[in-house]
Amino acid sequence: MNSDPIFELRRVTQQFGHFLALDDINLQIYPGERVALVGSSGAGKSTLLRLLNGTLLPNRGEVWALGKNLSRLSSRQLRRVQRQIGTIYQQFQLVDSLRVIHNVNAGHLGRWSFWRAALSLVYPLEVKTAAAALHRVGIPEKLYARTDQLSGGQQQRVAIARVLVQDPLVVLADEPVSSLDPALSQEVMSLLRTLVQESGKTLVTSLHSVELARSHCDRIIGLRNGRILFDAPPASVSAEMIDALYRLKE
Template identity: 60%
Template sequence: MPEAIFVGRSLTCHFRGVTALEGLNFCIYPGEKVGLIGASGAGKSTLLSLLNGQLRPTGGELLTWGEPLAQLSPRRRRRIQRQIGTIYQQLNLVDSLAVIHNVNAGHLGRWSFLKAAFSLIFPCDRPLALAALEQVRIPEKILTRTDELSGGQKQRVALARVLVQDPAVILADEPIASLDPHLSREMMDLLAHLCDTQGKTLVISLHSLEFARSHCDRLIGLKTGKILFDQPAATVNDTQIAHLYGHQSIY
């Protein structure tokens, strides 16, 4: 068994006296496609923010490649975070900039300030940006202003930005929430294909149970900040799903 990328031990996170996550225990291994499912407010986005280091746990322990990310020096923490790419639900694109600039934002963890500023005038590493856009099948949009794109195309730009970053882990927070069923399937197929062909690890929060079951190897069911189940996707049954989304608890 390879070393786990993420290990949570009694992982807890509070916001202003409110418990967002409580007592989570889990391991996520290289190459897995893990789906986080549960109703709104279950703690899925909070868990992703802990995994990428945006939030710090208020209790328990979270190890990332065997190291407590929250306790590391800023320099060491940034080095590890460069191996974790995040697709945010809000996408975090700059609409007034061309697509190439948004894609090149994936370099910011390793570019100097001067190179980043220069690239806003004369875009650097265009071949790499183009290759990423080819992978998400919109290379012709490389010089288009981002605010001229459709919602589905913006999702692809956000994914291309992560591809340029070239992380070992992709975290995706509801990446298909604003897409129609056809575009949702295309995006899920693309994410799964990239992980399968490039050996990346995927942790993705989803409202769609259909796509969670069809595109993830494993599902973690979260309810009111606790893990109700953590098991292979094919073994999750209707009774568990009813507990997860209903008013009953399996505890």
């Protein structure tokens, strides 16, 4: 790779009480990559994503994002980096009682003042931007619908539209399809892949489905008990490697 990594973990260990979530992790992720994190529940996937977006700082080691050591930044500097990192969550993180446009406009919050954000809850701002984002995710007609009246698949599309409005350099997705049926999971992952490819963004996503990881990402990282078991392109990930990743402790 000629470019500098967009993320780098240097001997990172993360512990919660007596539970070792990540153990001495070294990792580099480069601009434009589509990276899948796979492994059992508790393997460290969500912890790794939280370290990448700066919502968690490591107990030991260094996490670098966009050329910055996150542990050495002031709160203001950290927020500036975080504006370039969009996160899509398993539980969508939407306000159900609000209309879709308000949830989509939450993508602006890193740039808007408090008063501009408050005004937009009364008189929605940037309507054309929100409408364009919803058009790209395939639900333009839901602009003024109440969010709690949408299906799970539609709500995930709203969450993706919010990240489109944020327009970050990187999209992190924490189990973005775990609450969706298989057909919808394929649709949402295809949508995410298309959107990041069109814009040249980097995607790092945790997935339970190895098949989704194979079909939508160009790099698969297998995590087991807080350690990287393998890091390889999909074609190089064998059935034996997957079996070792998910094998019950003997």
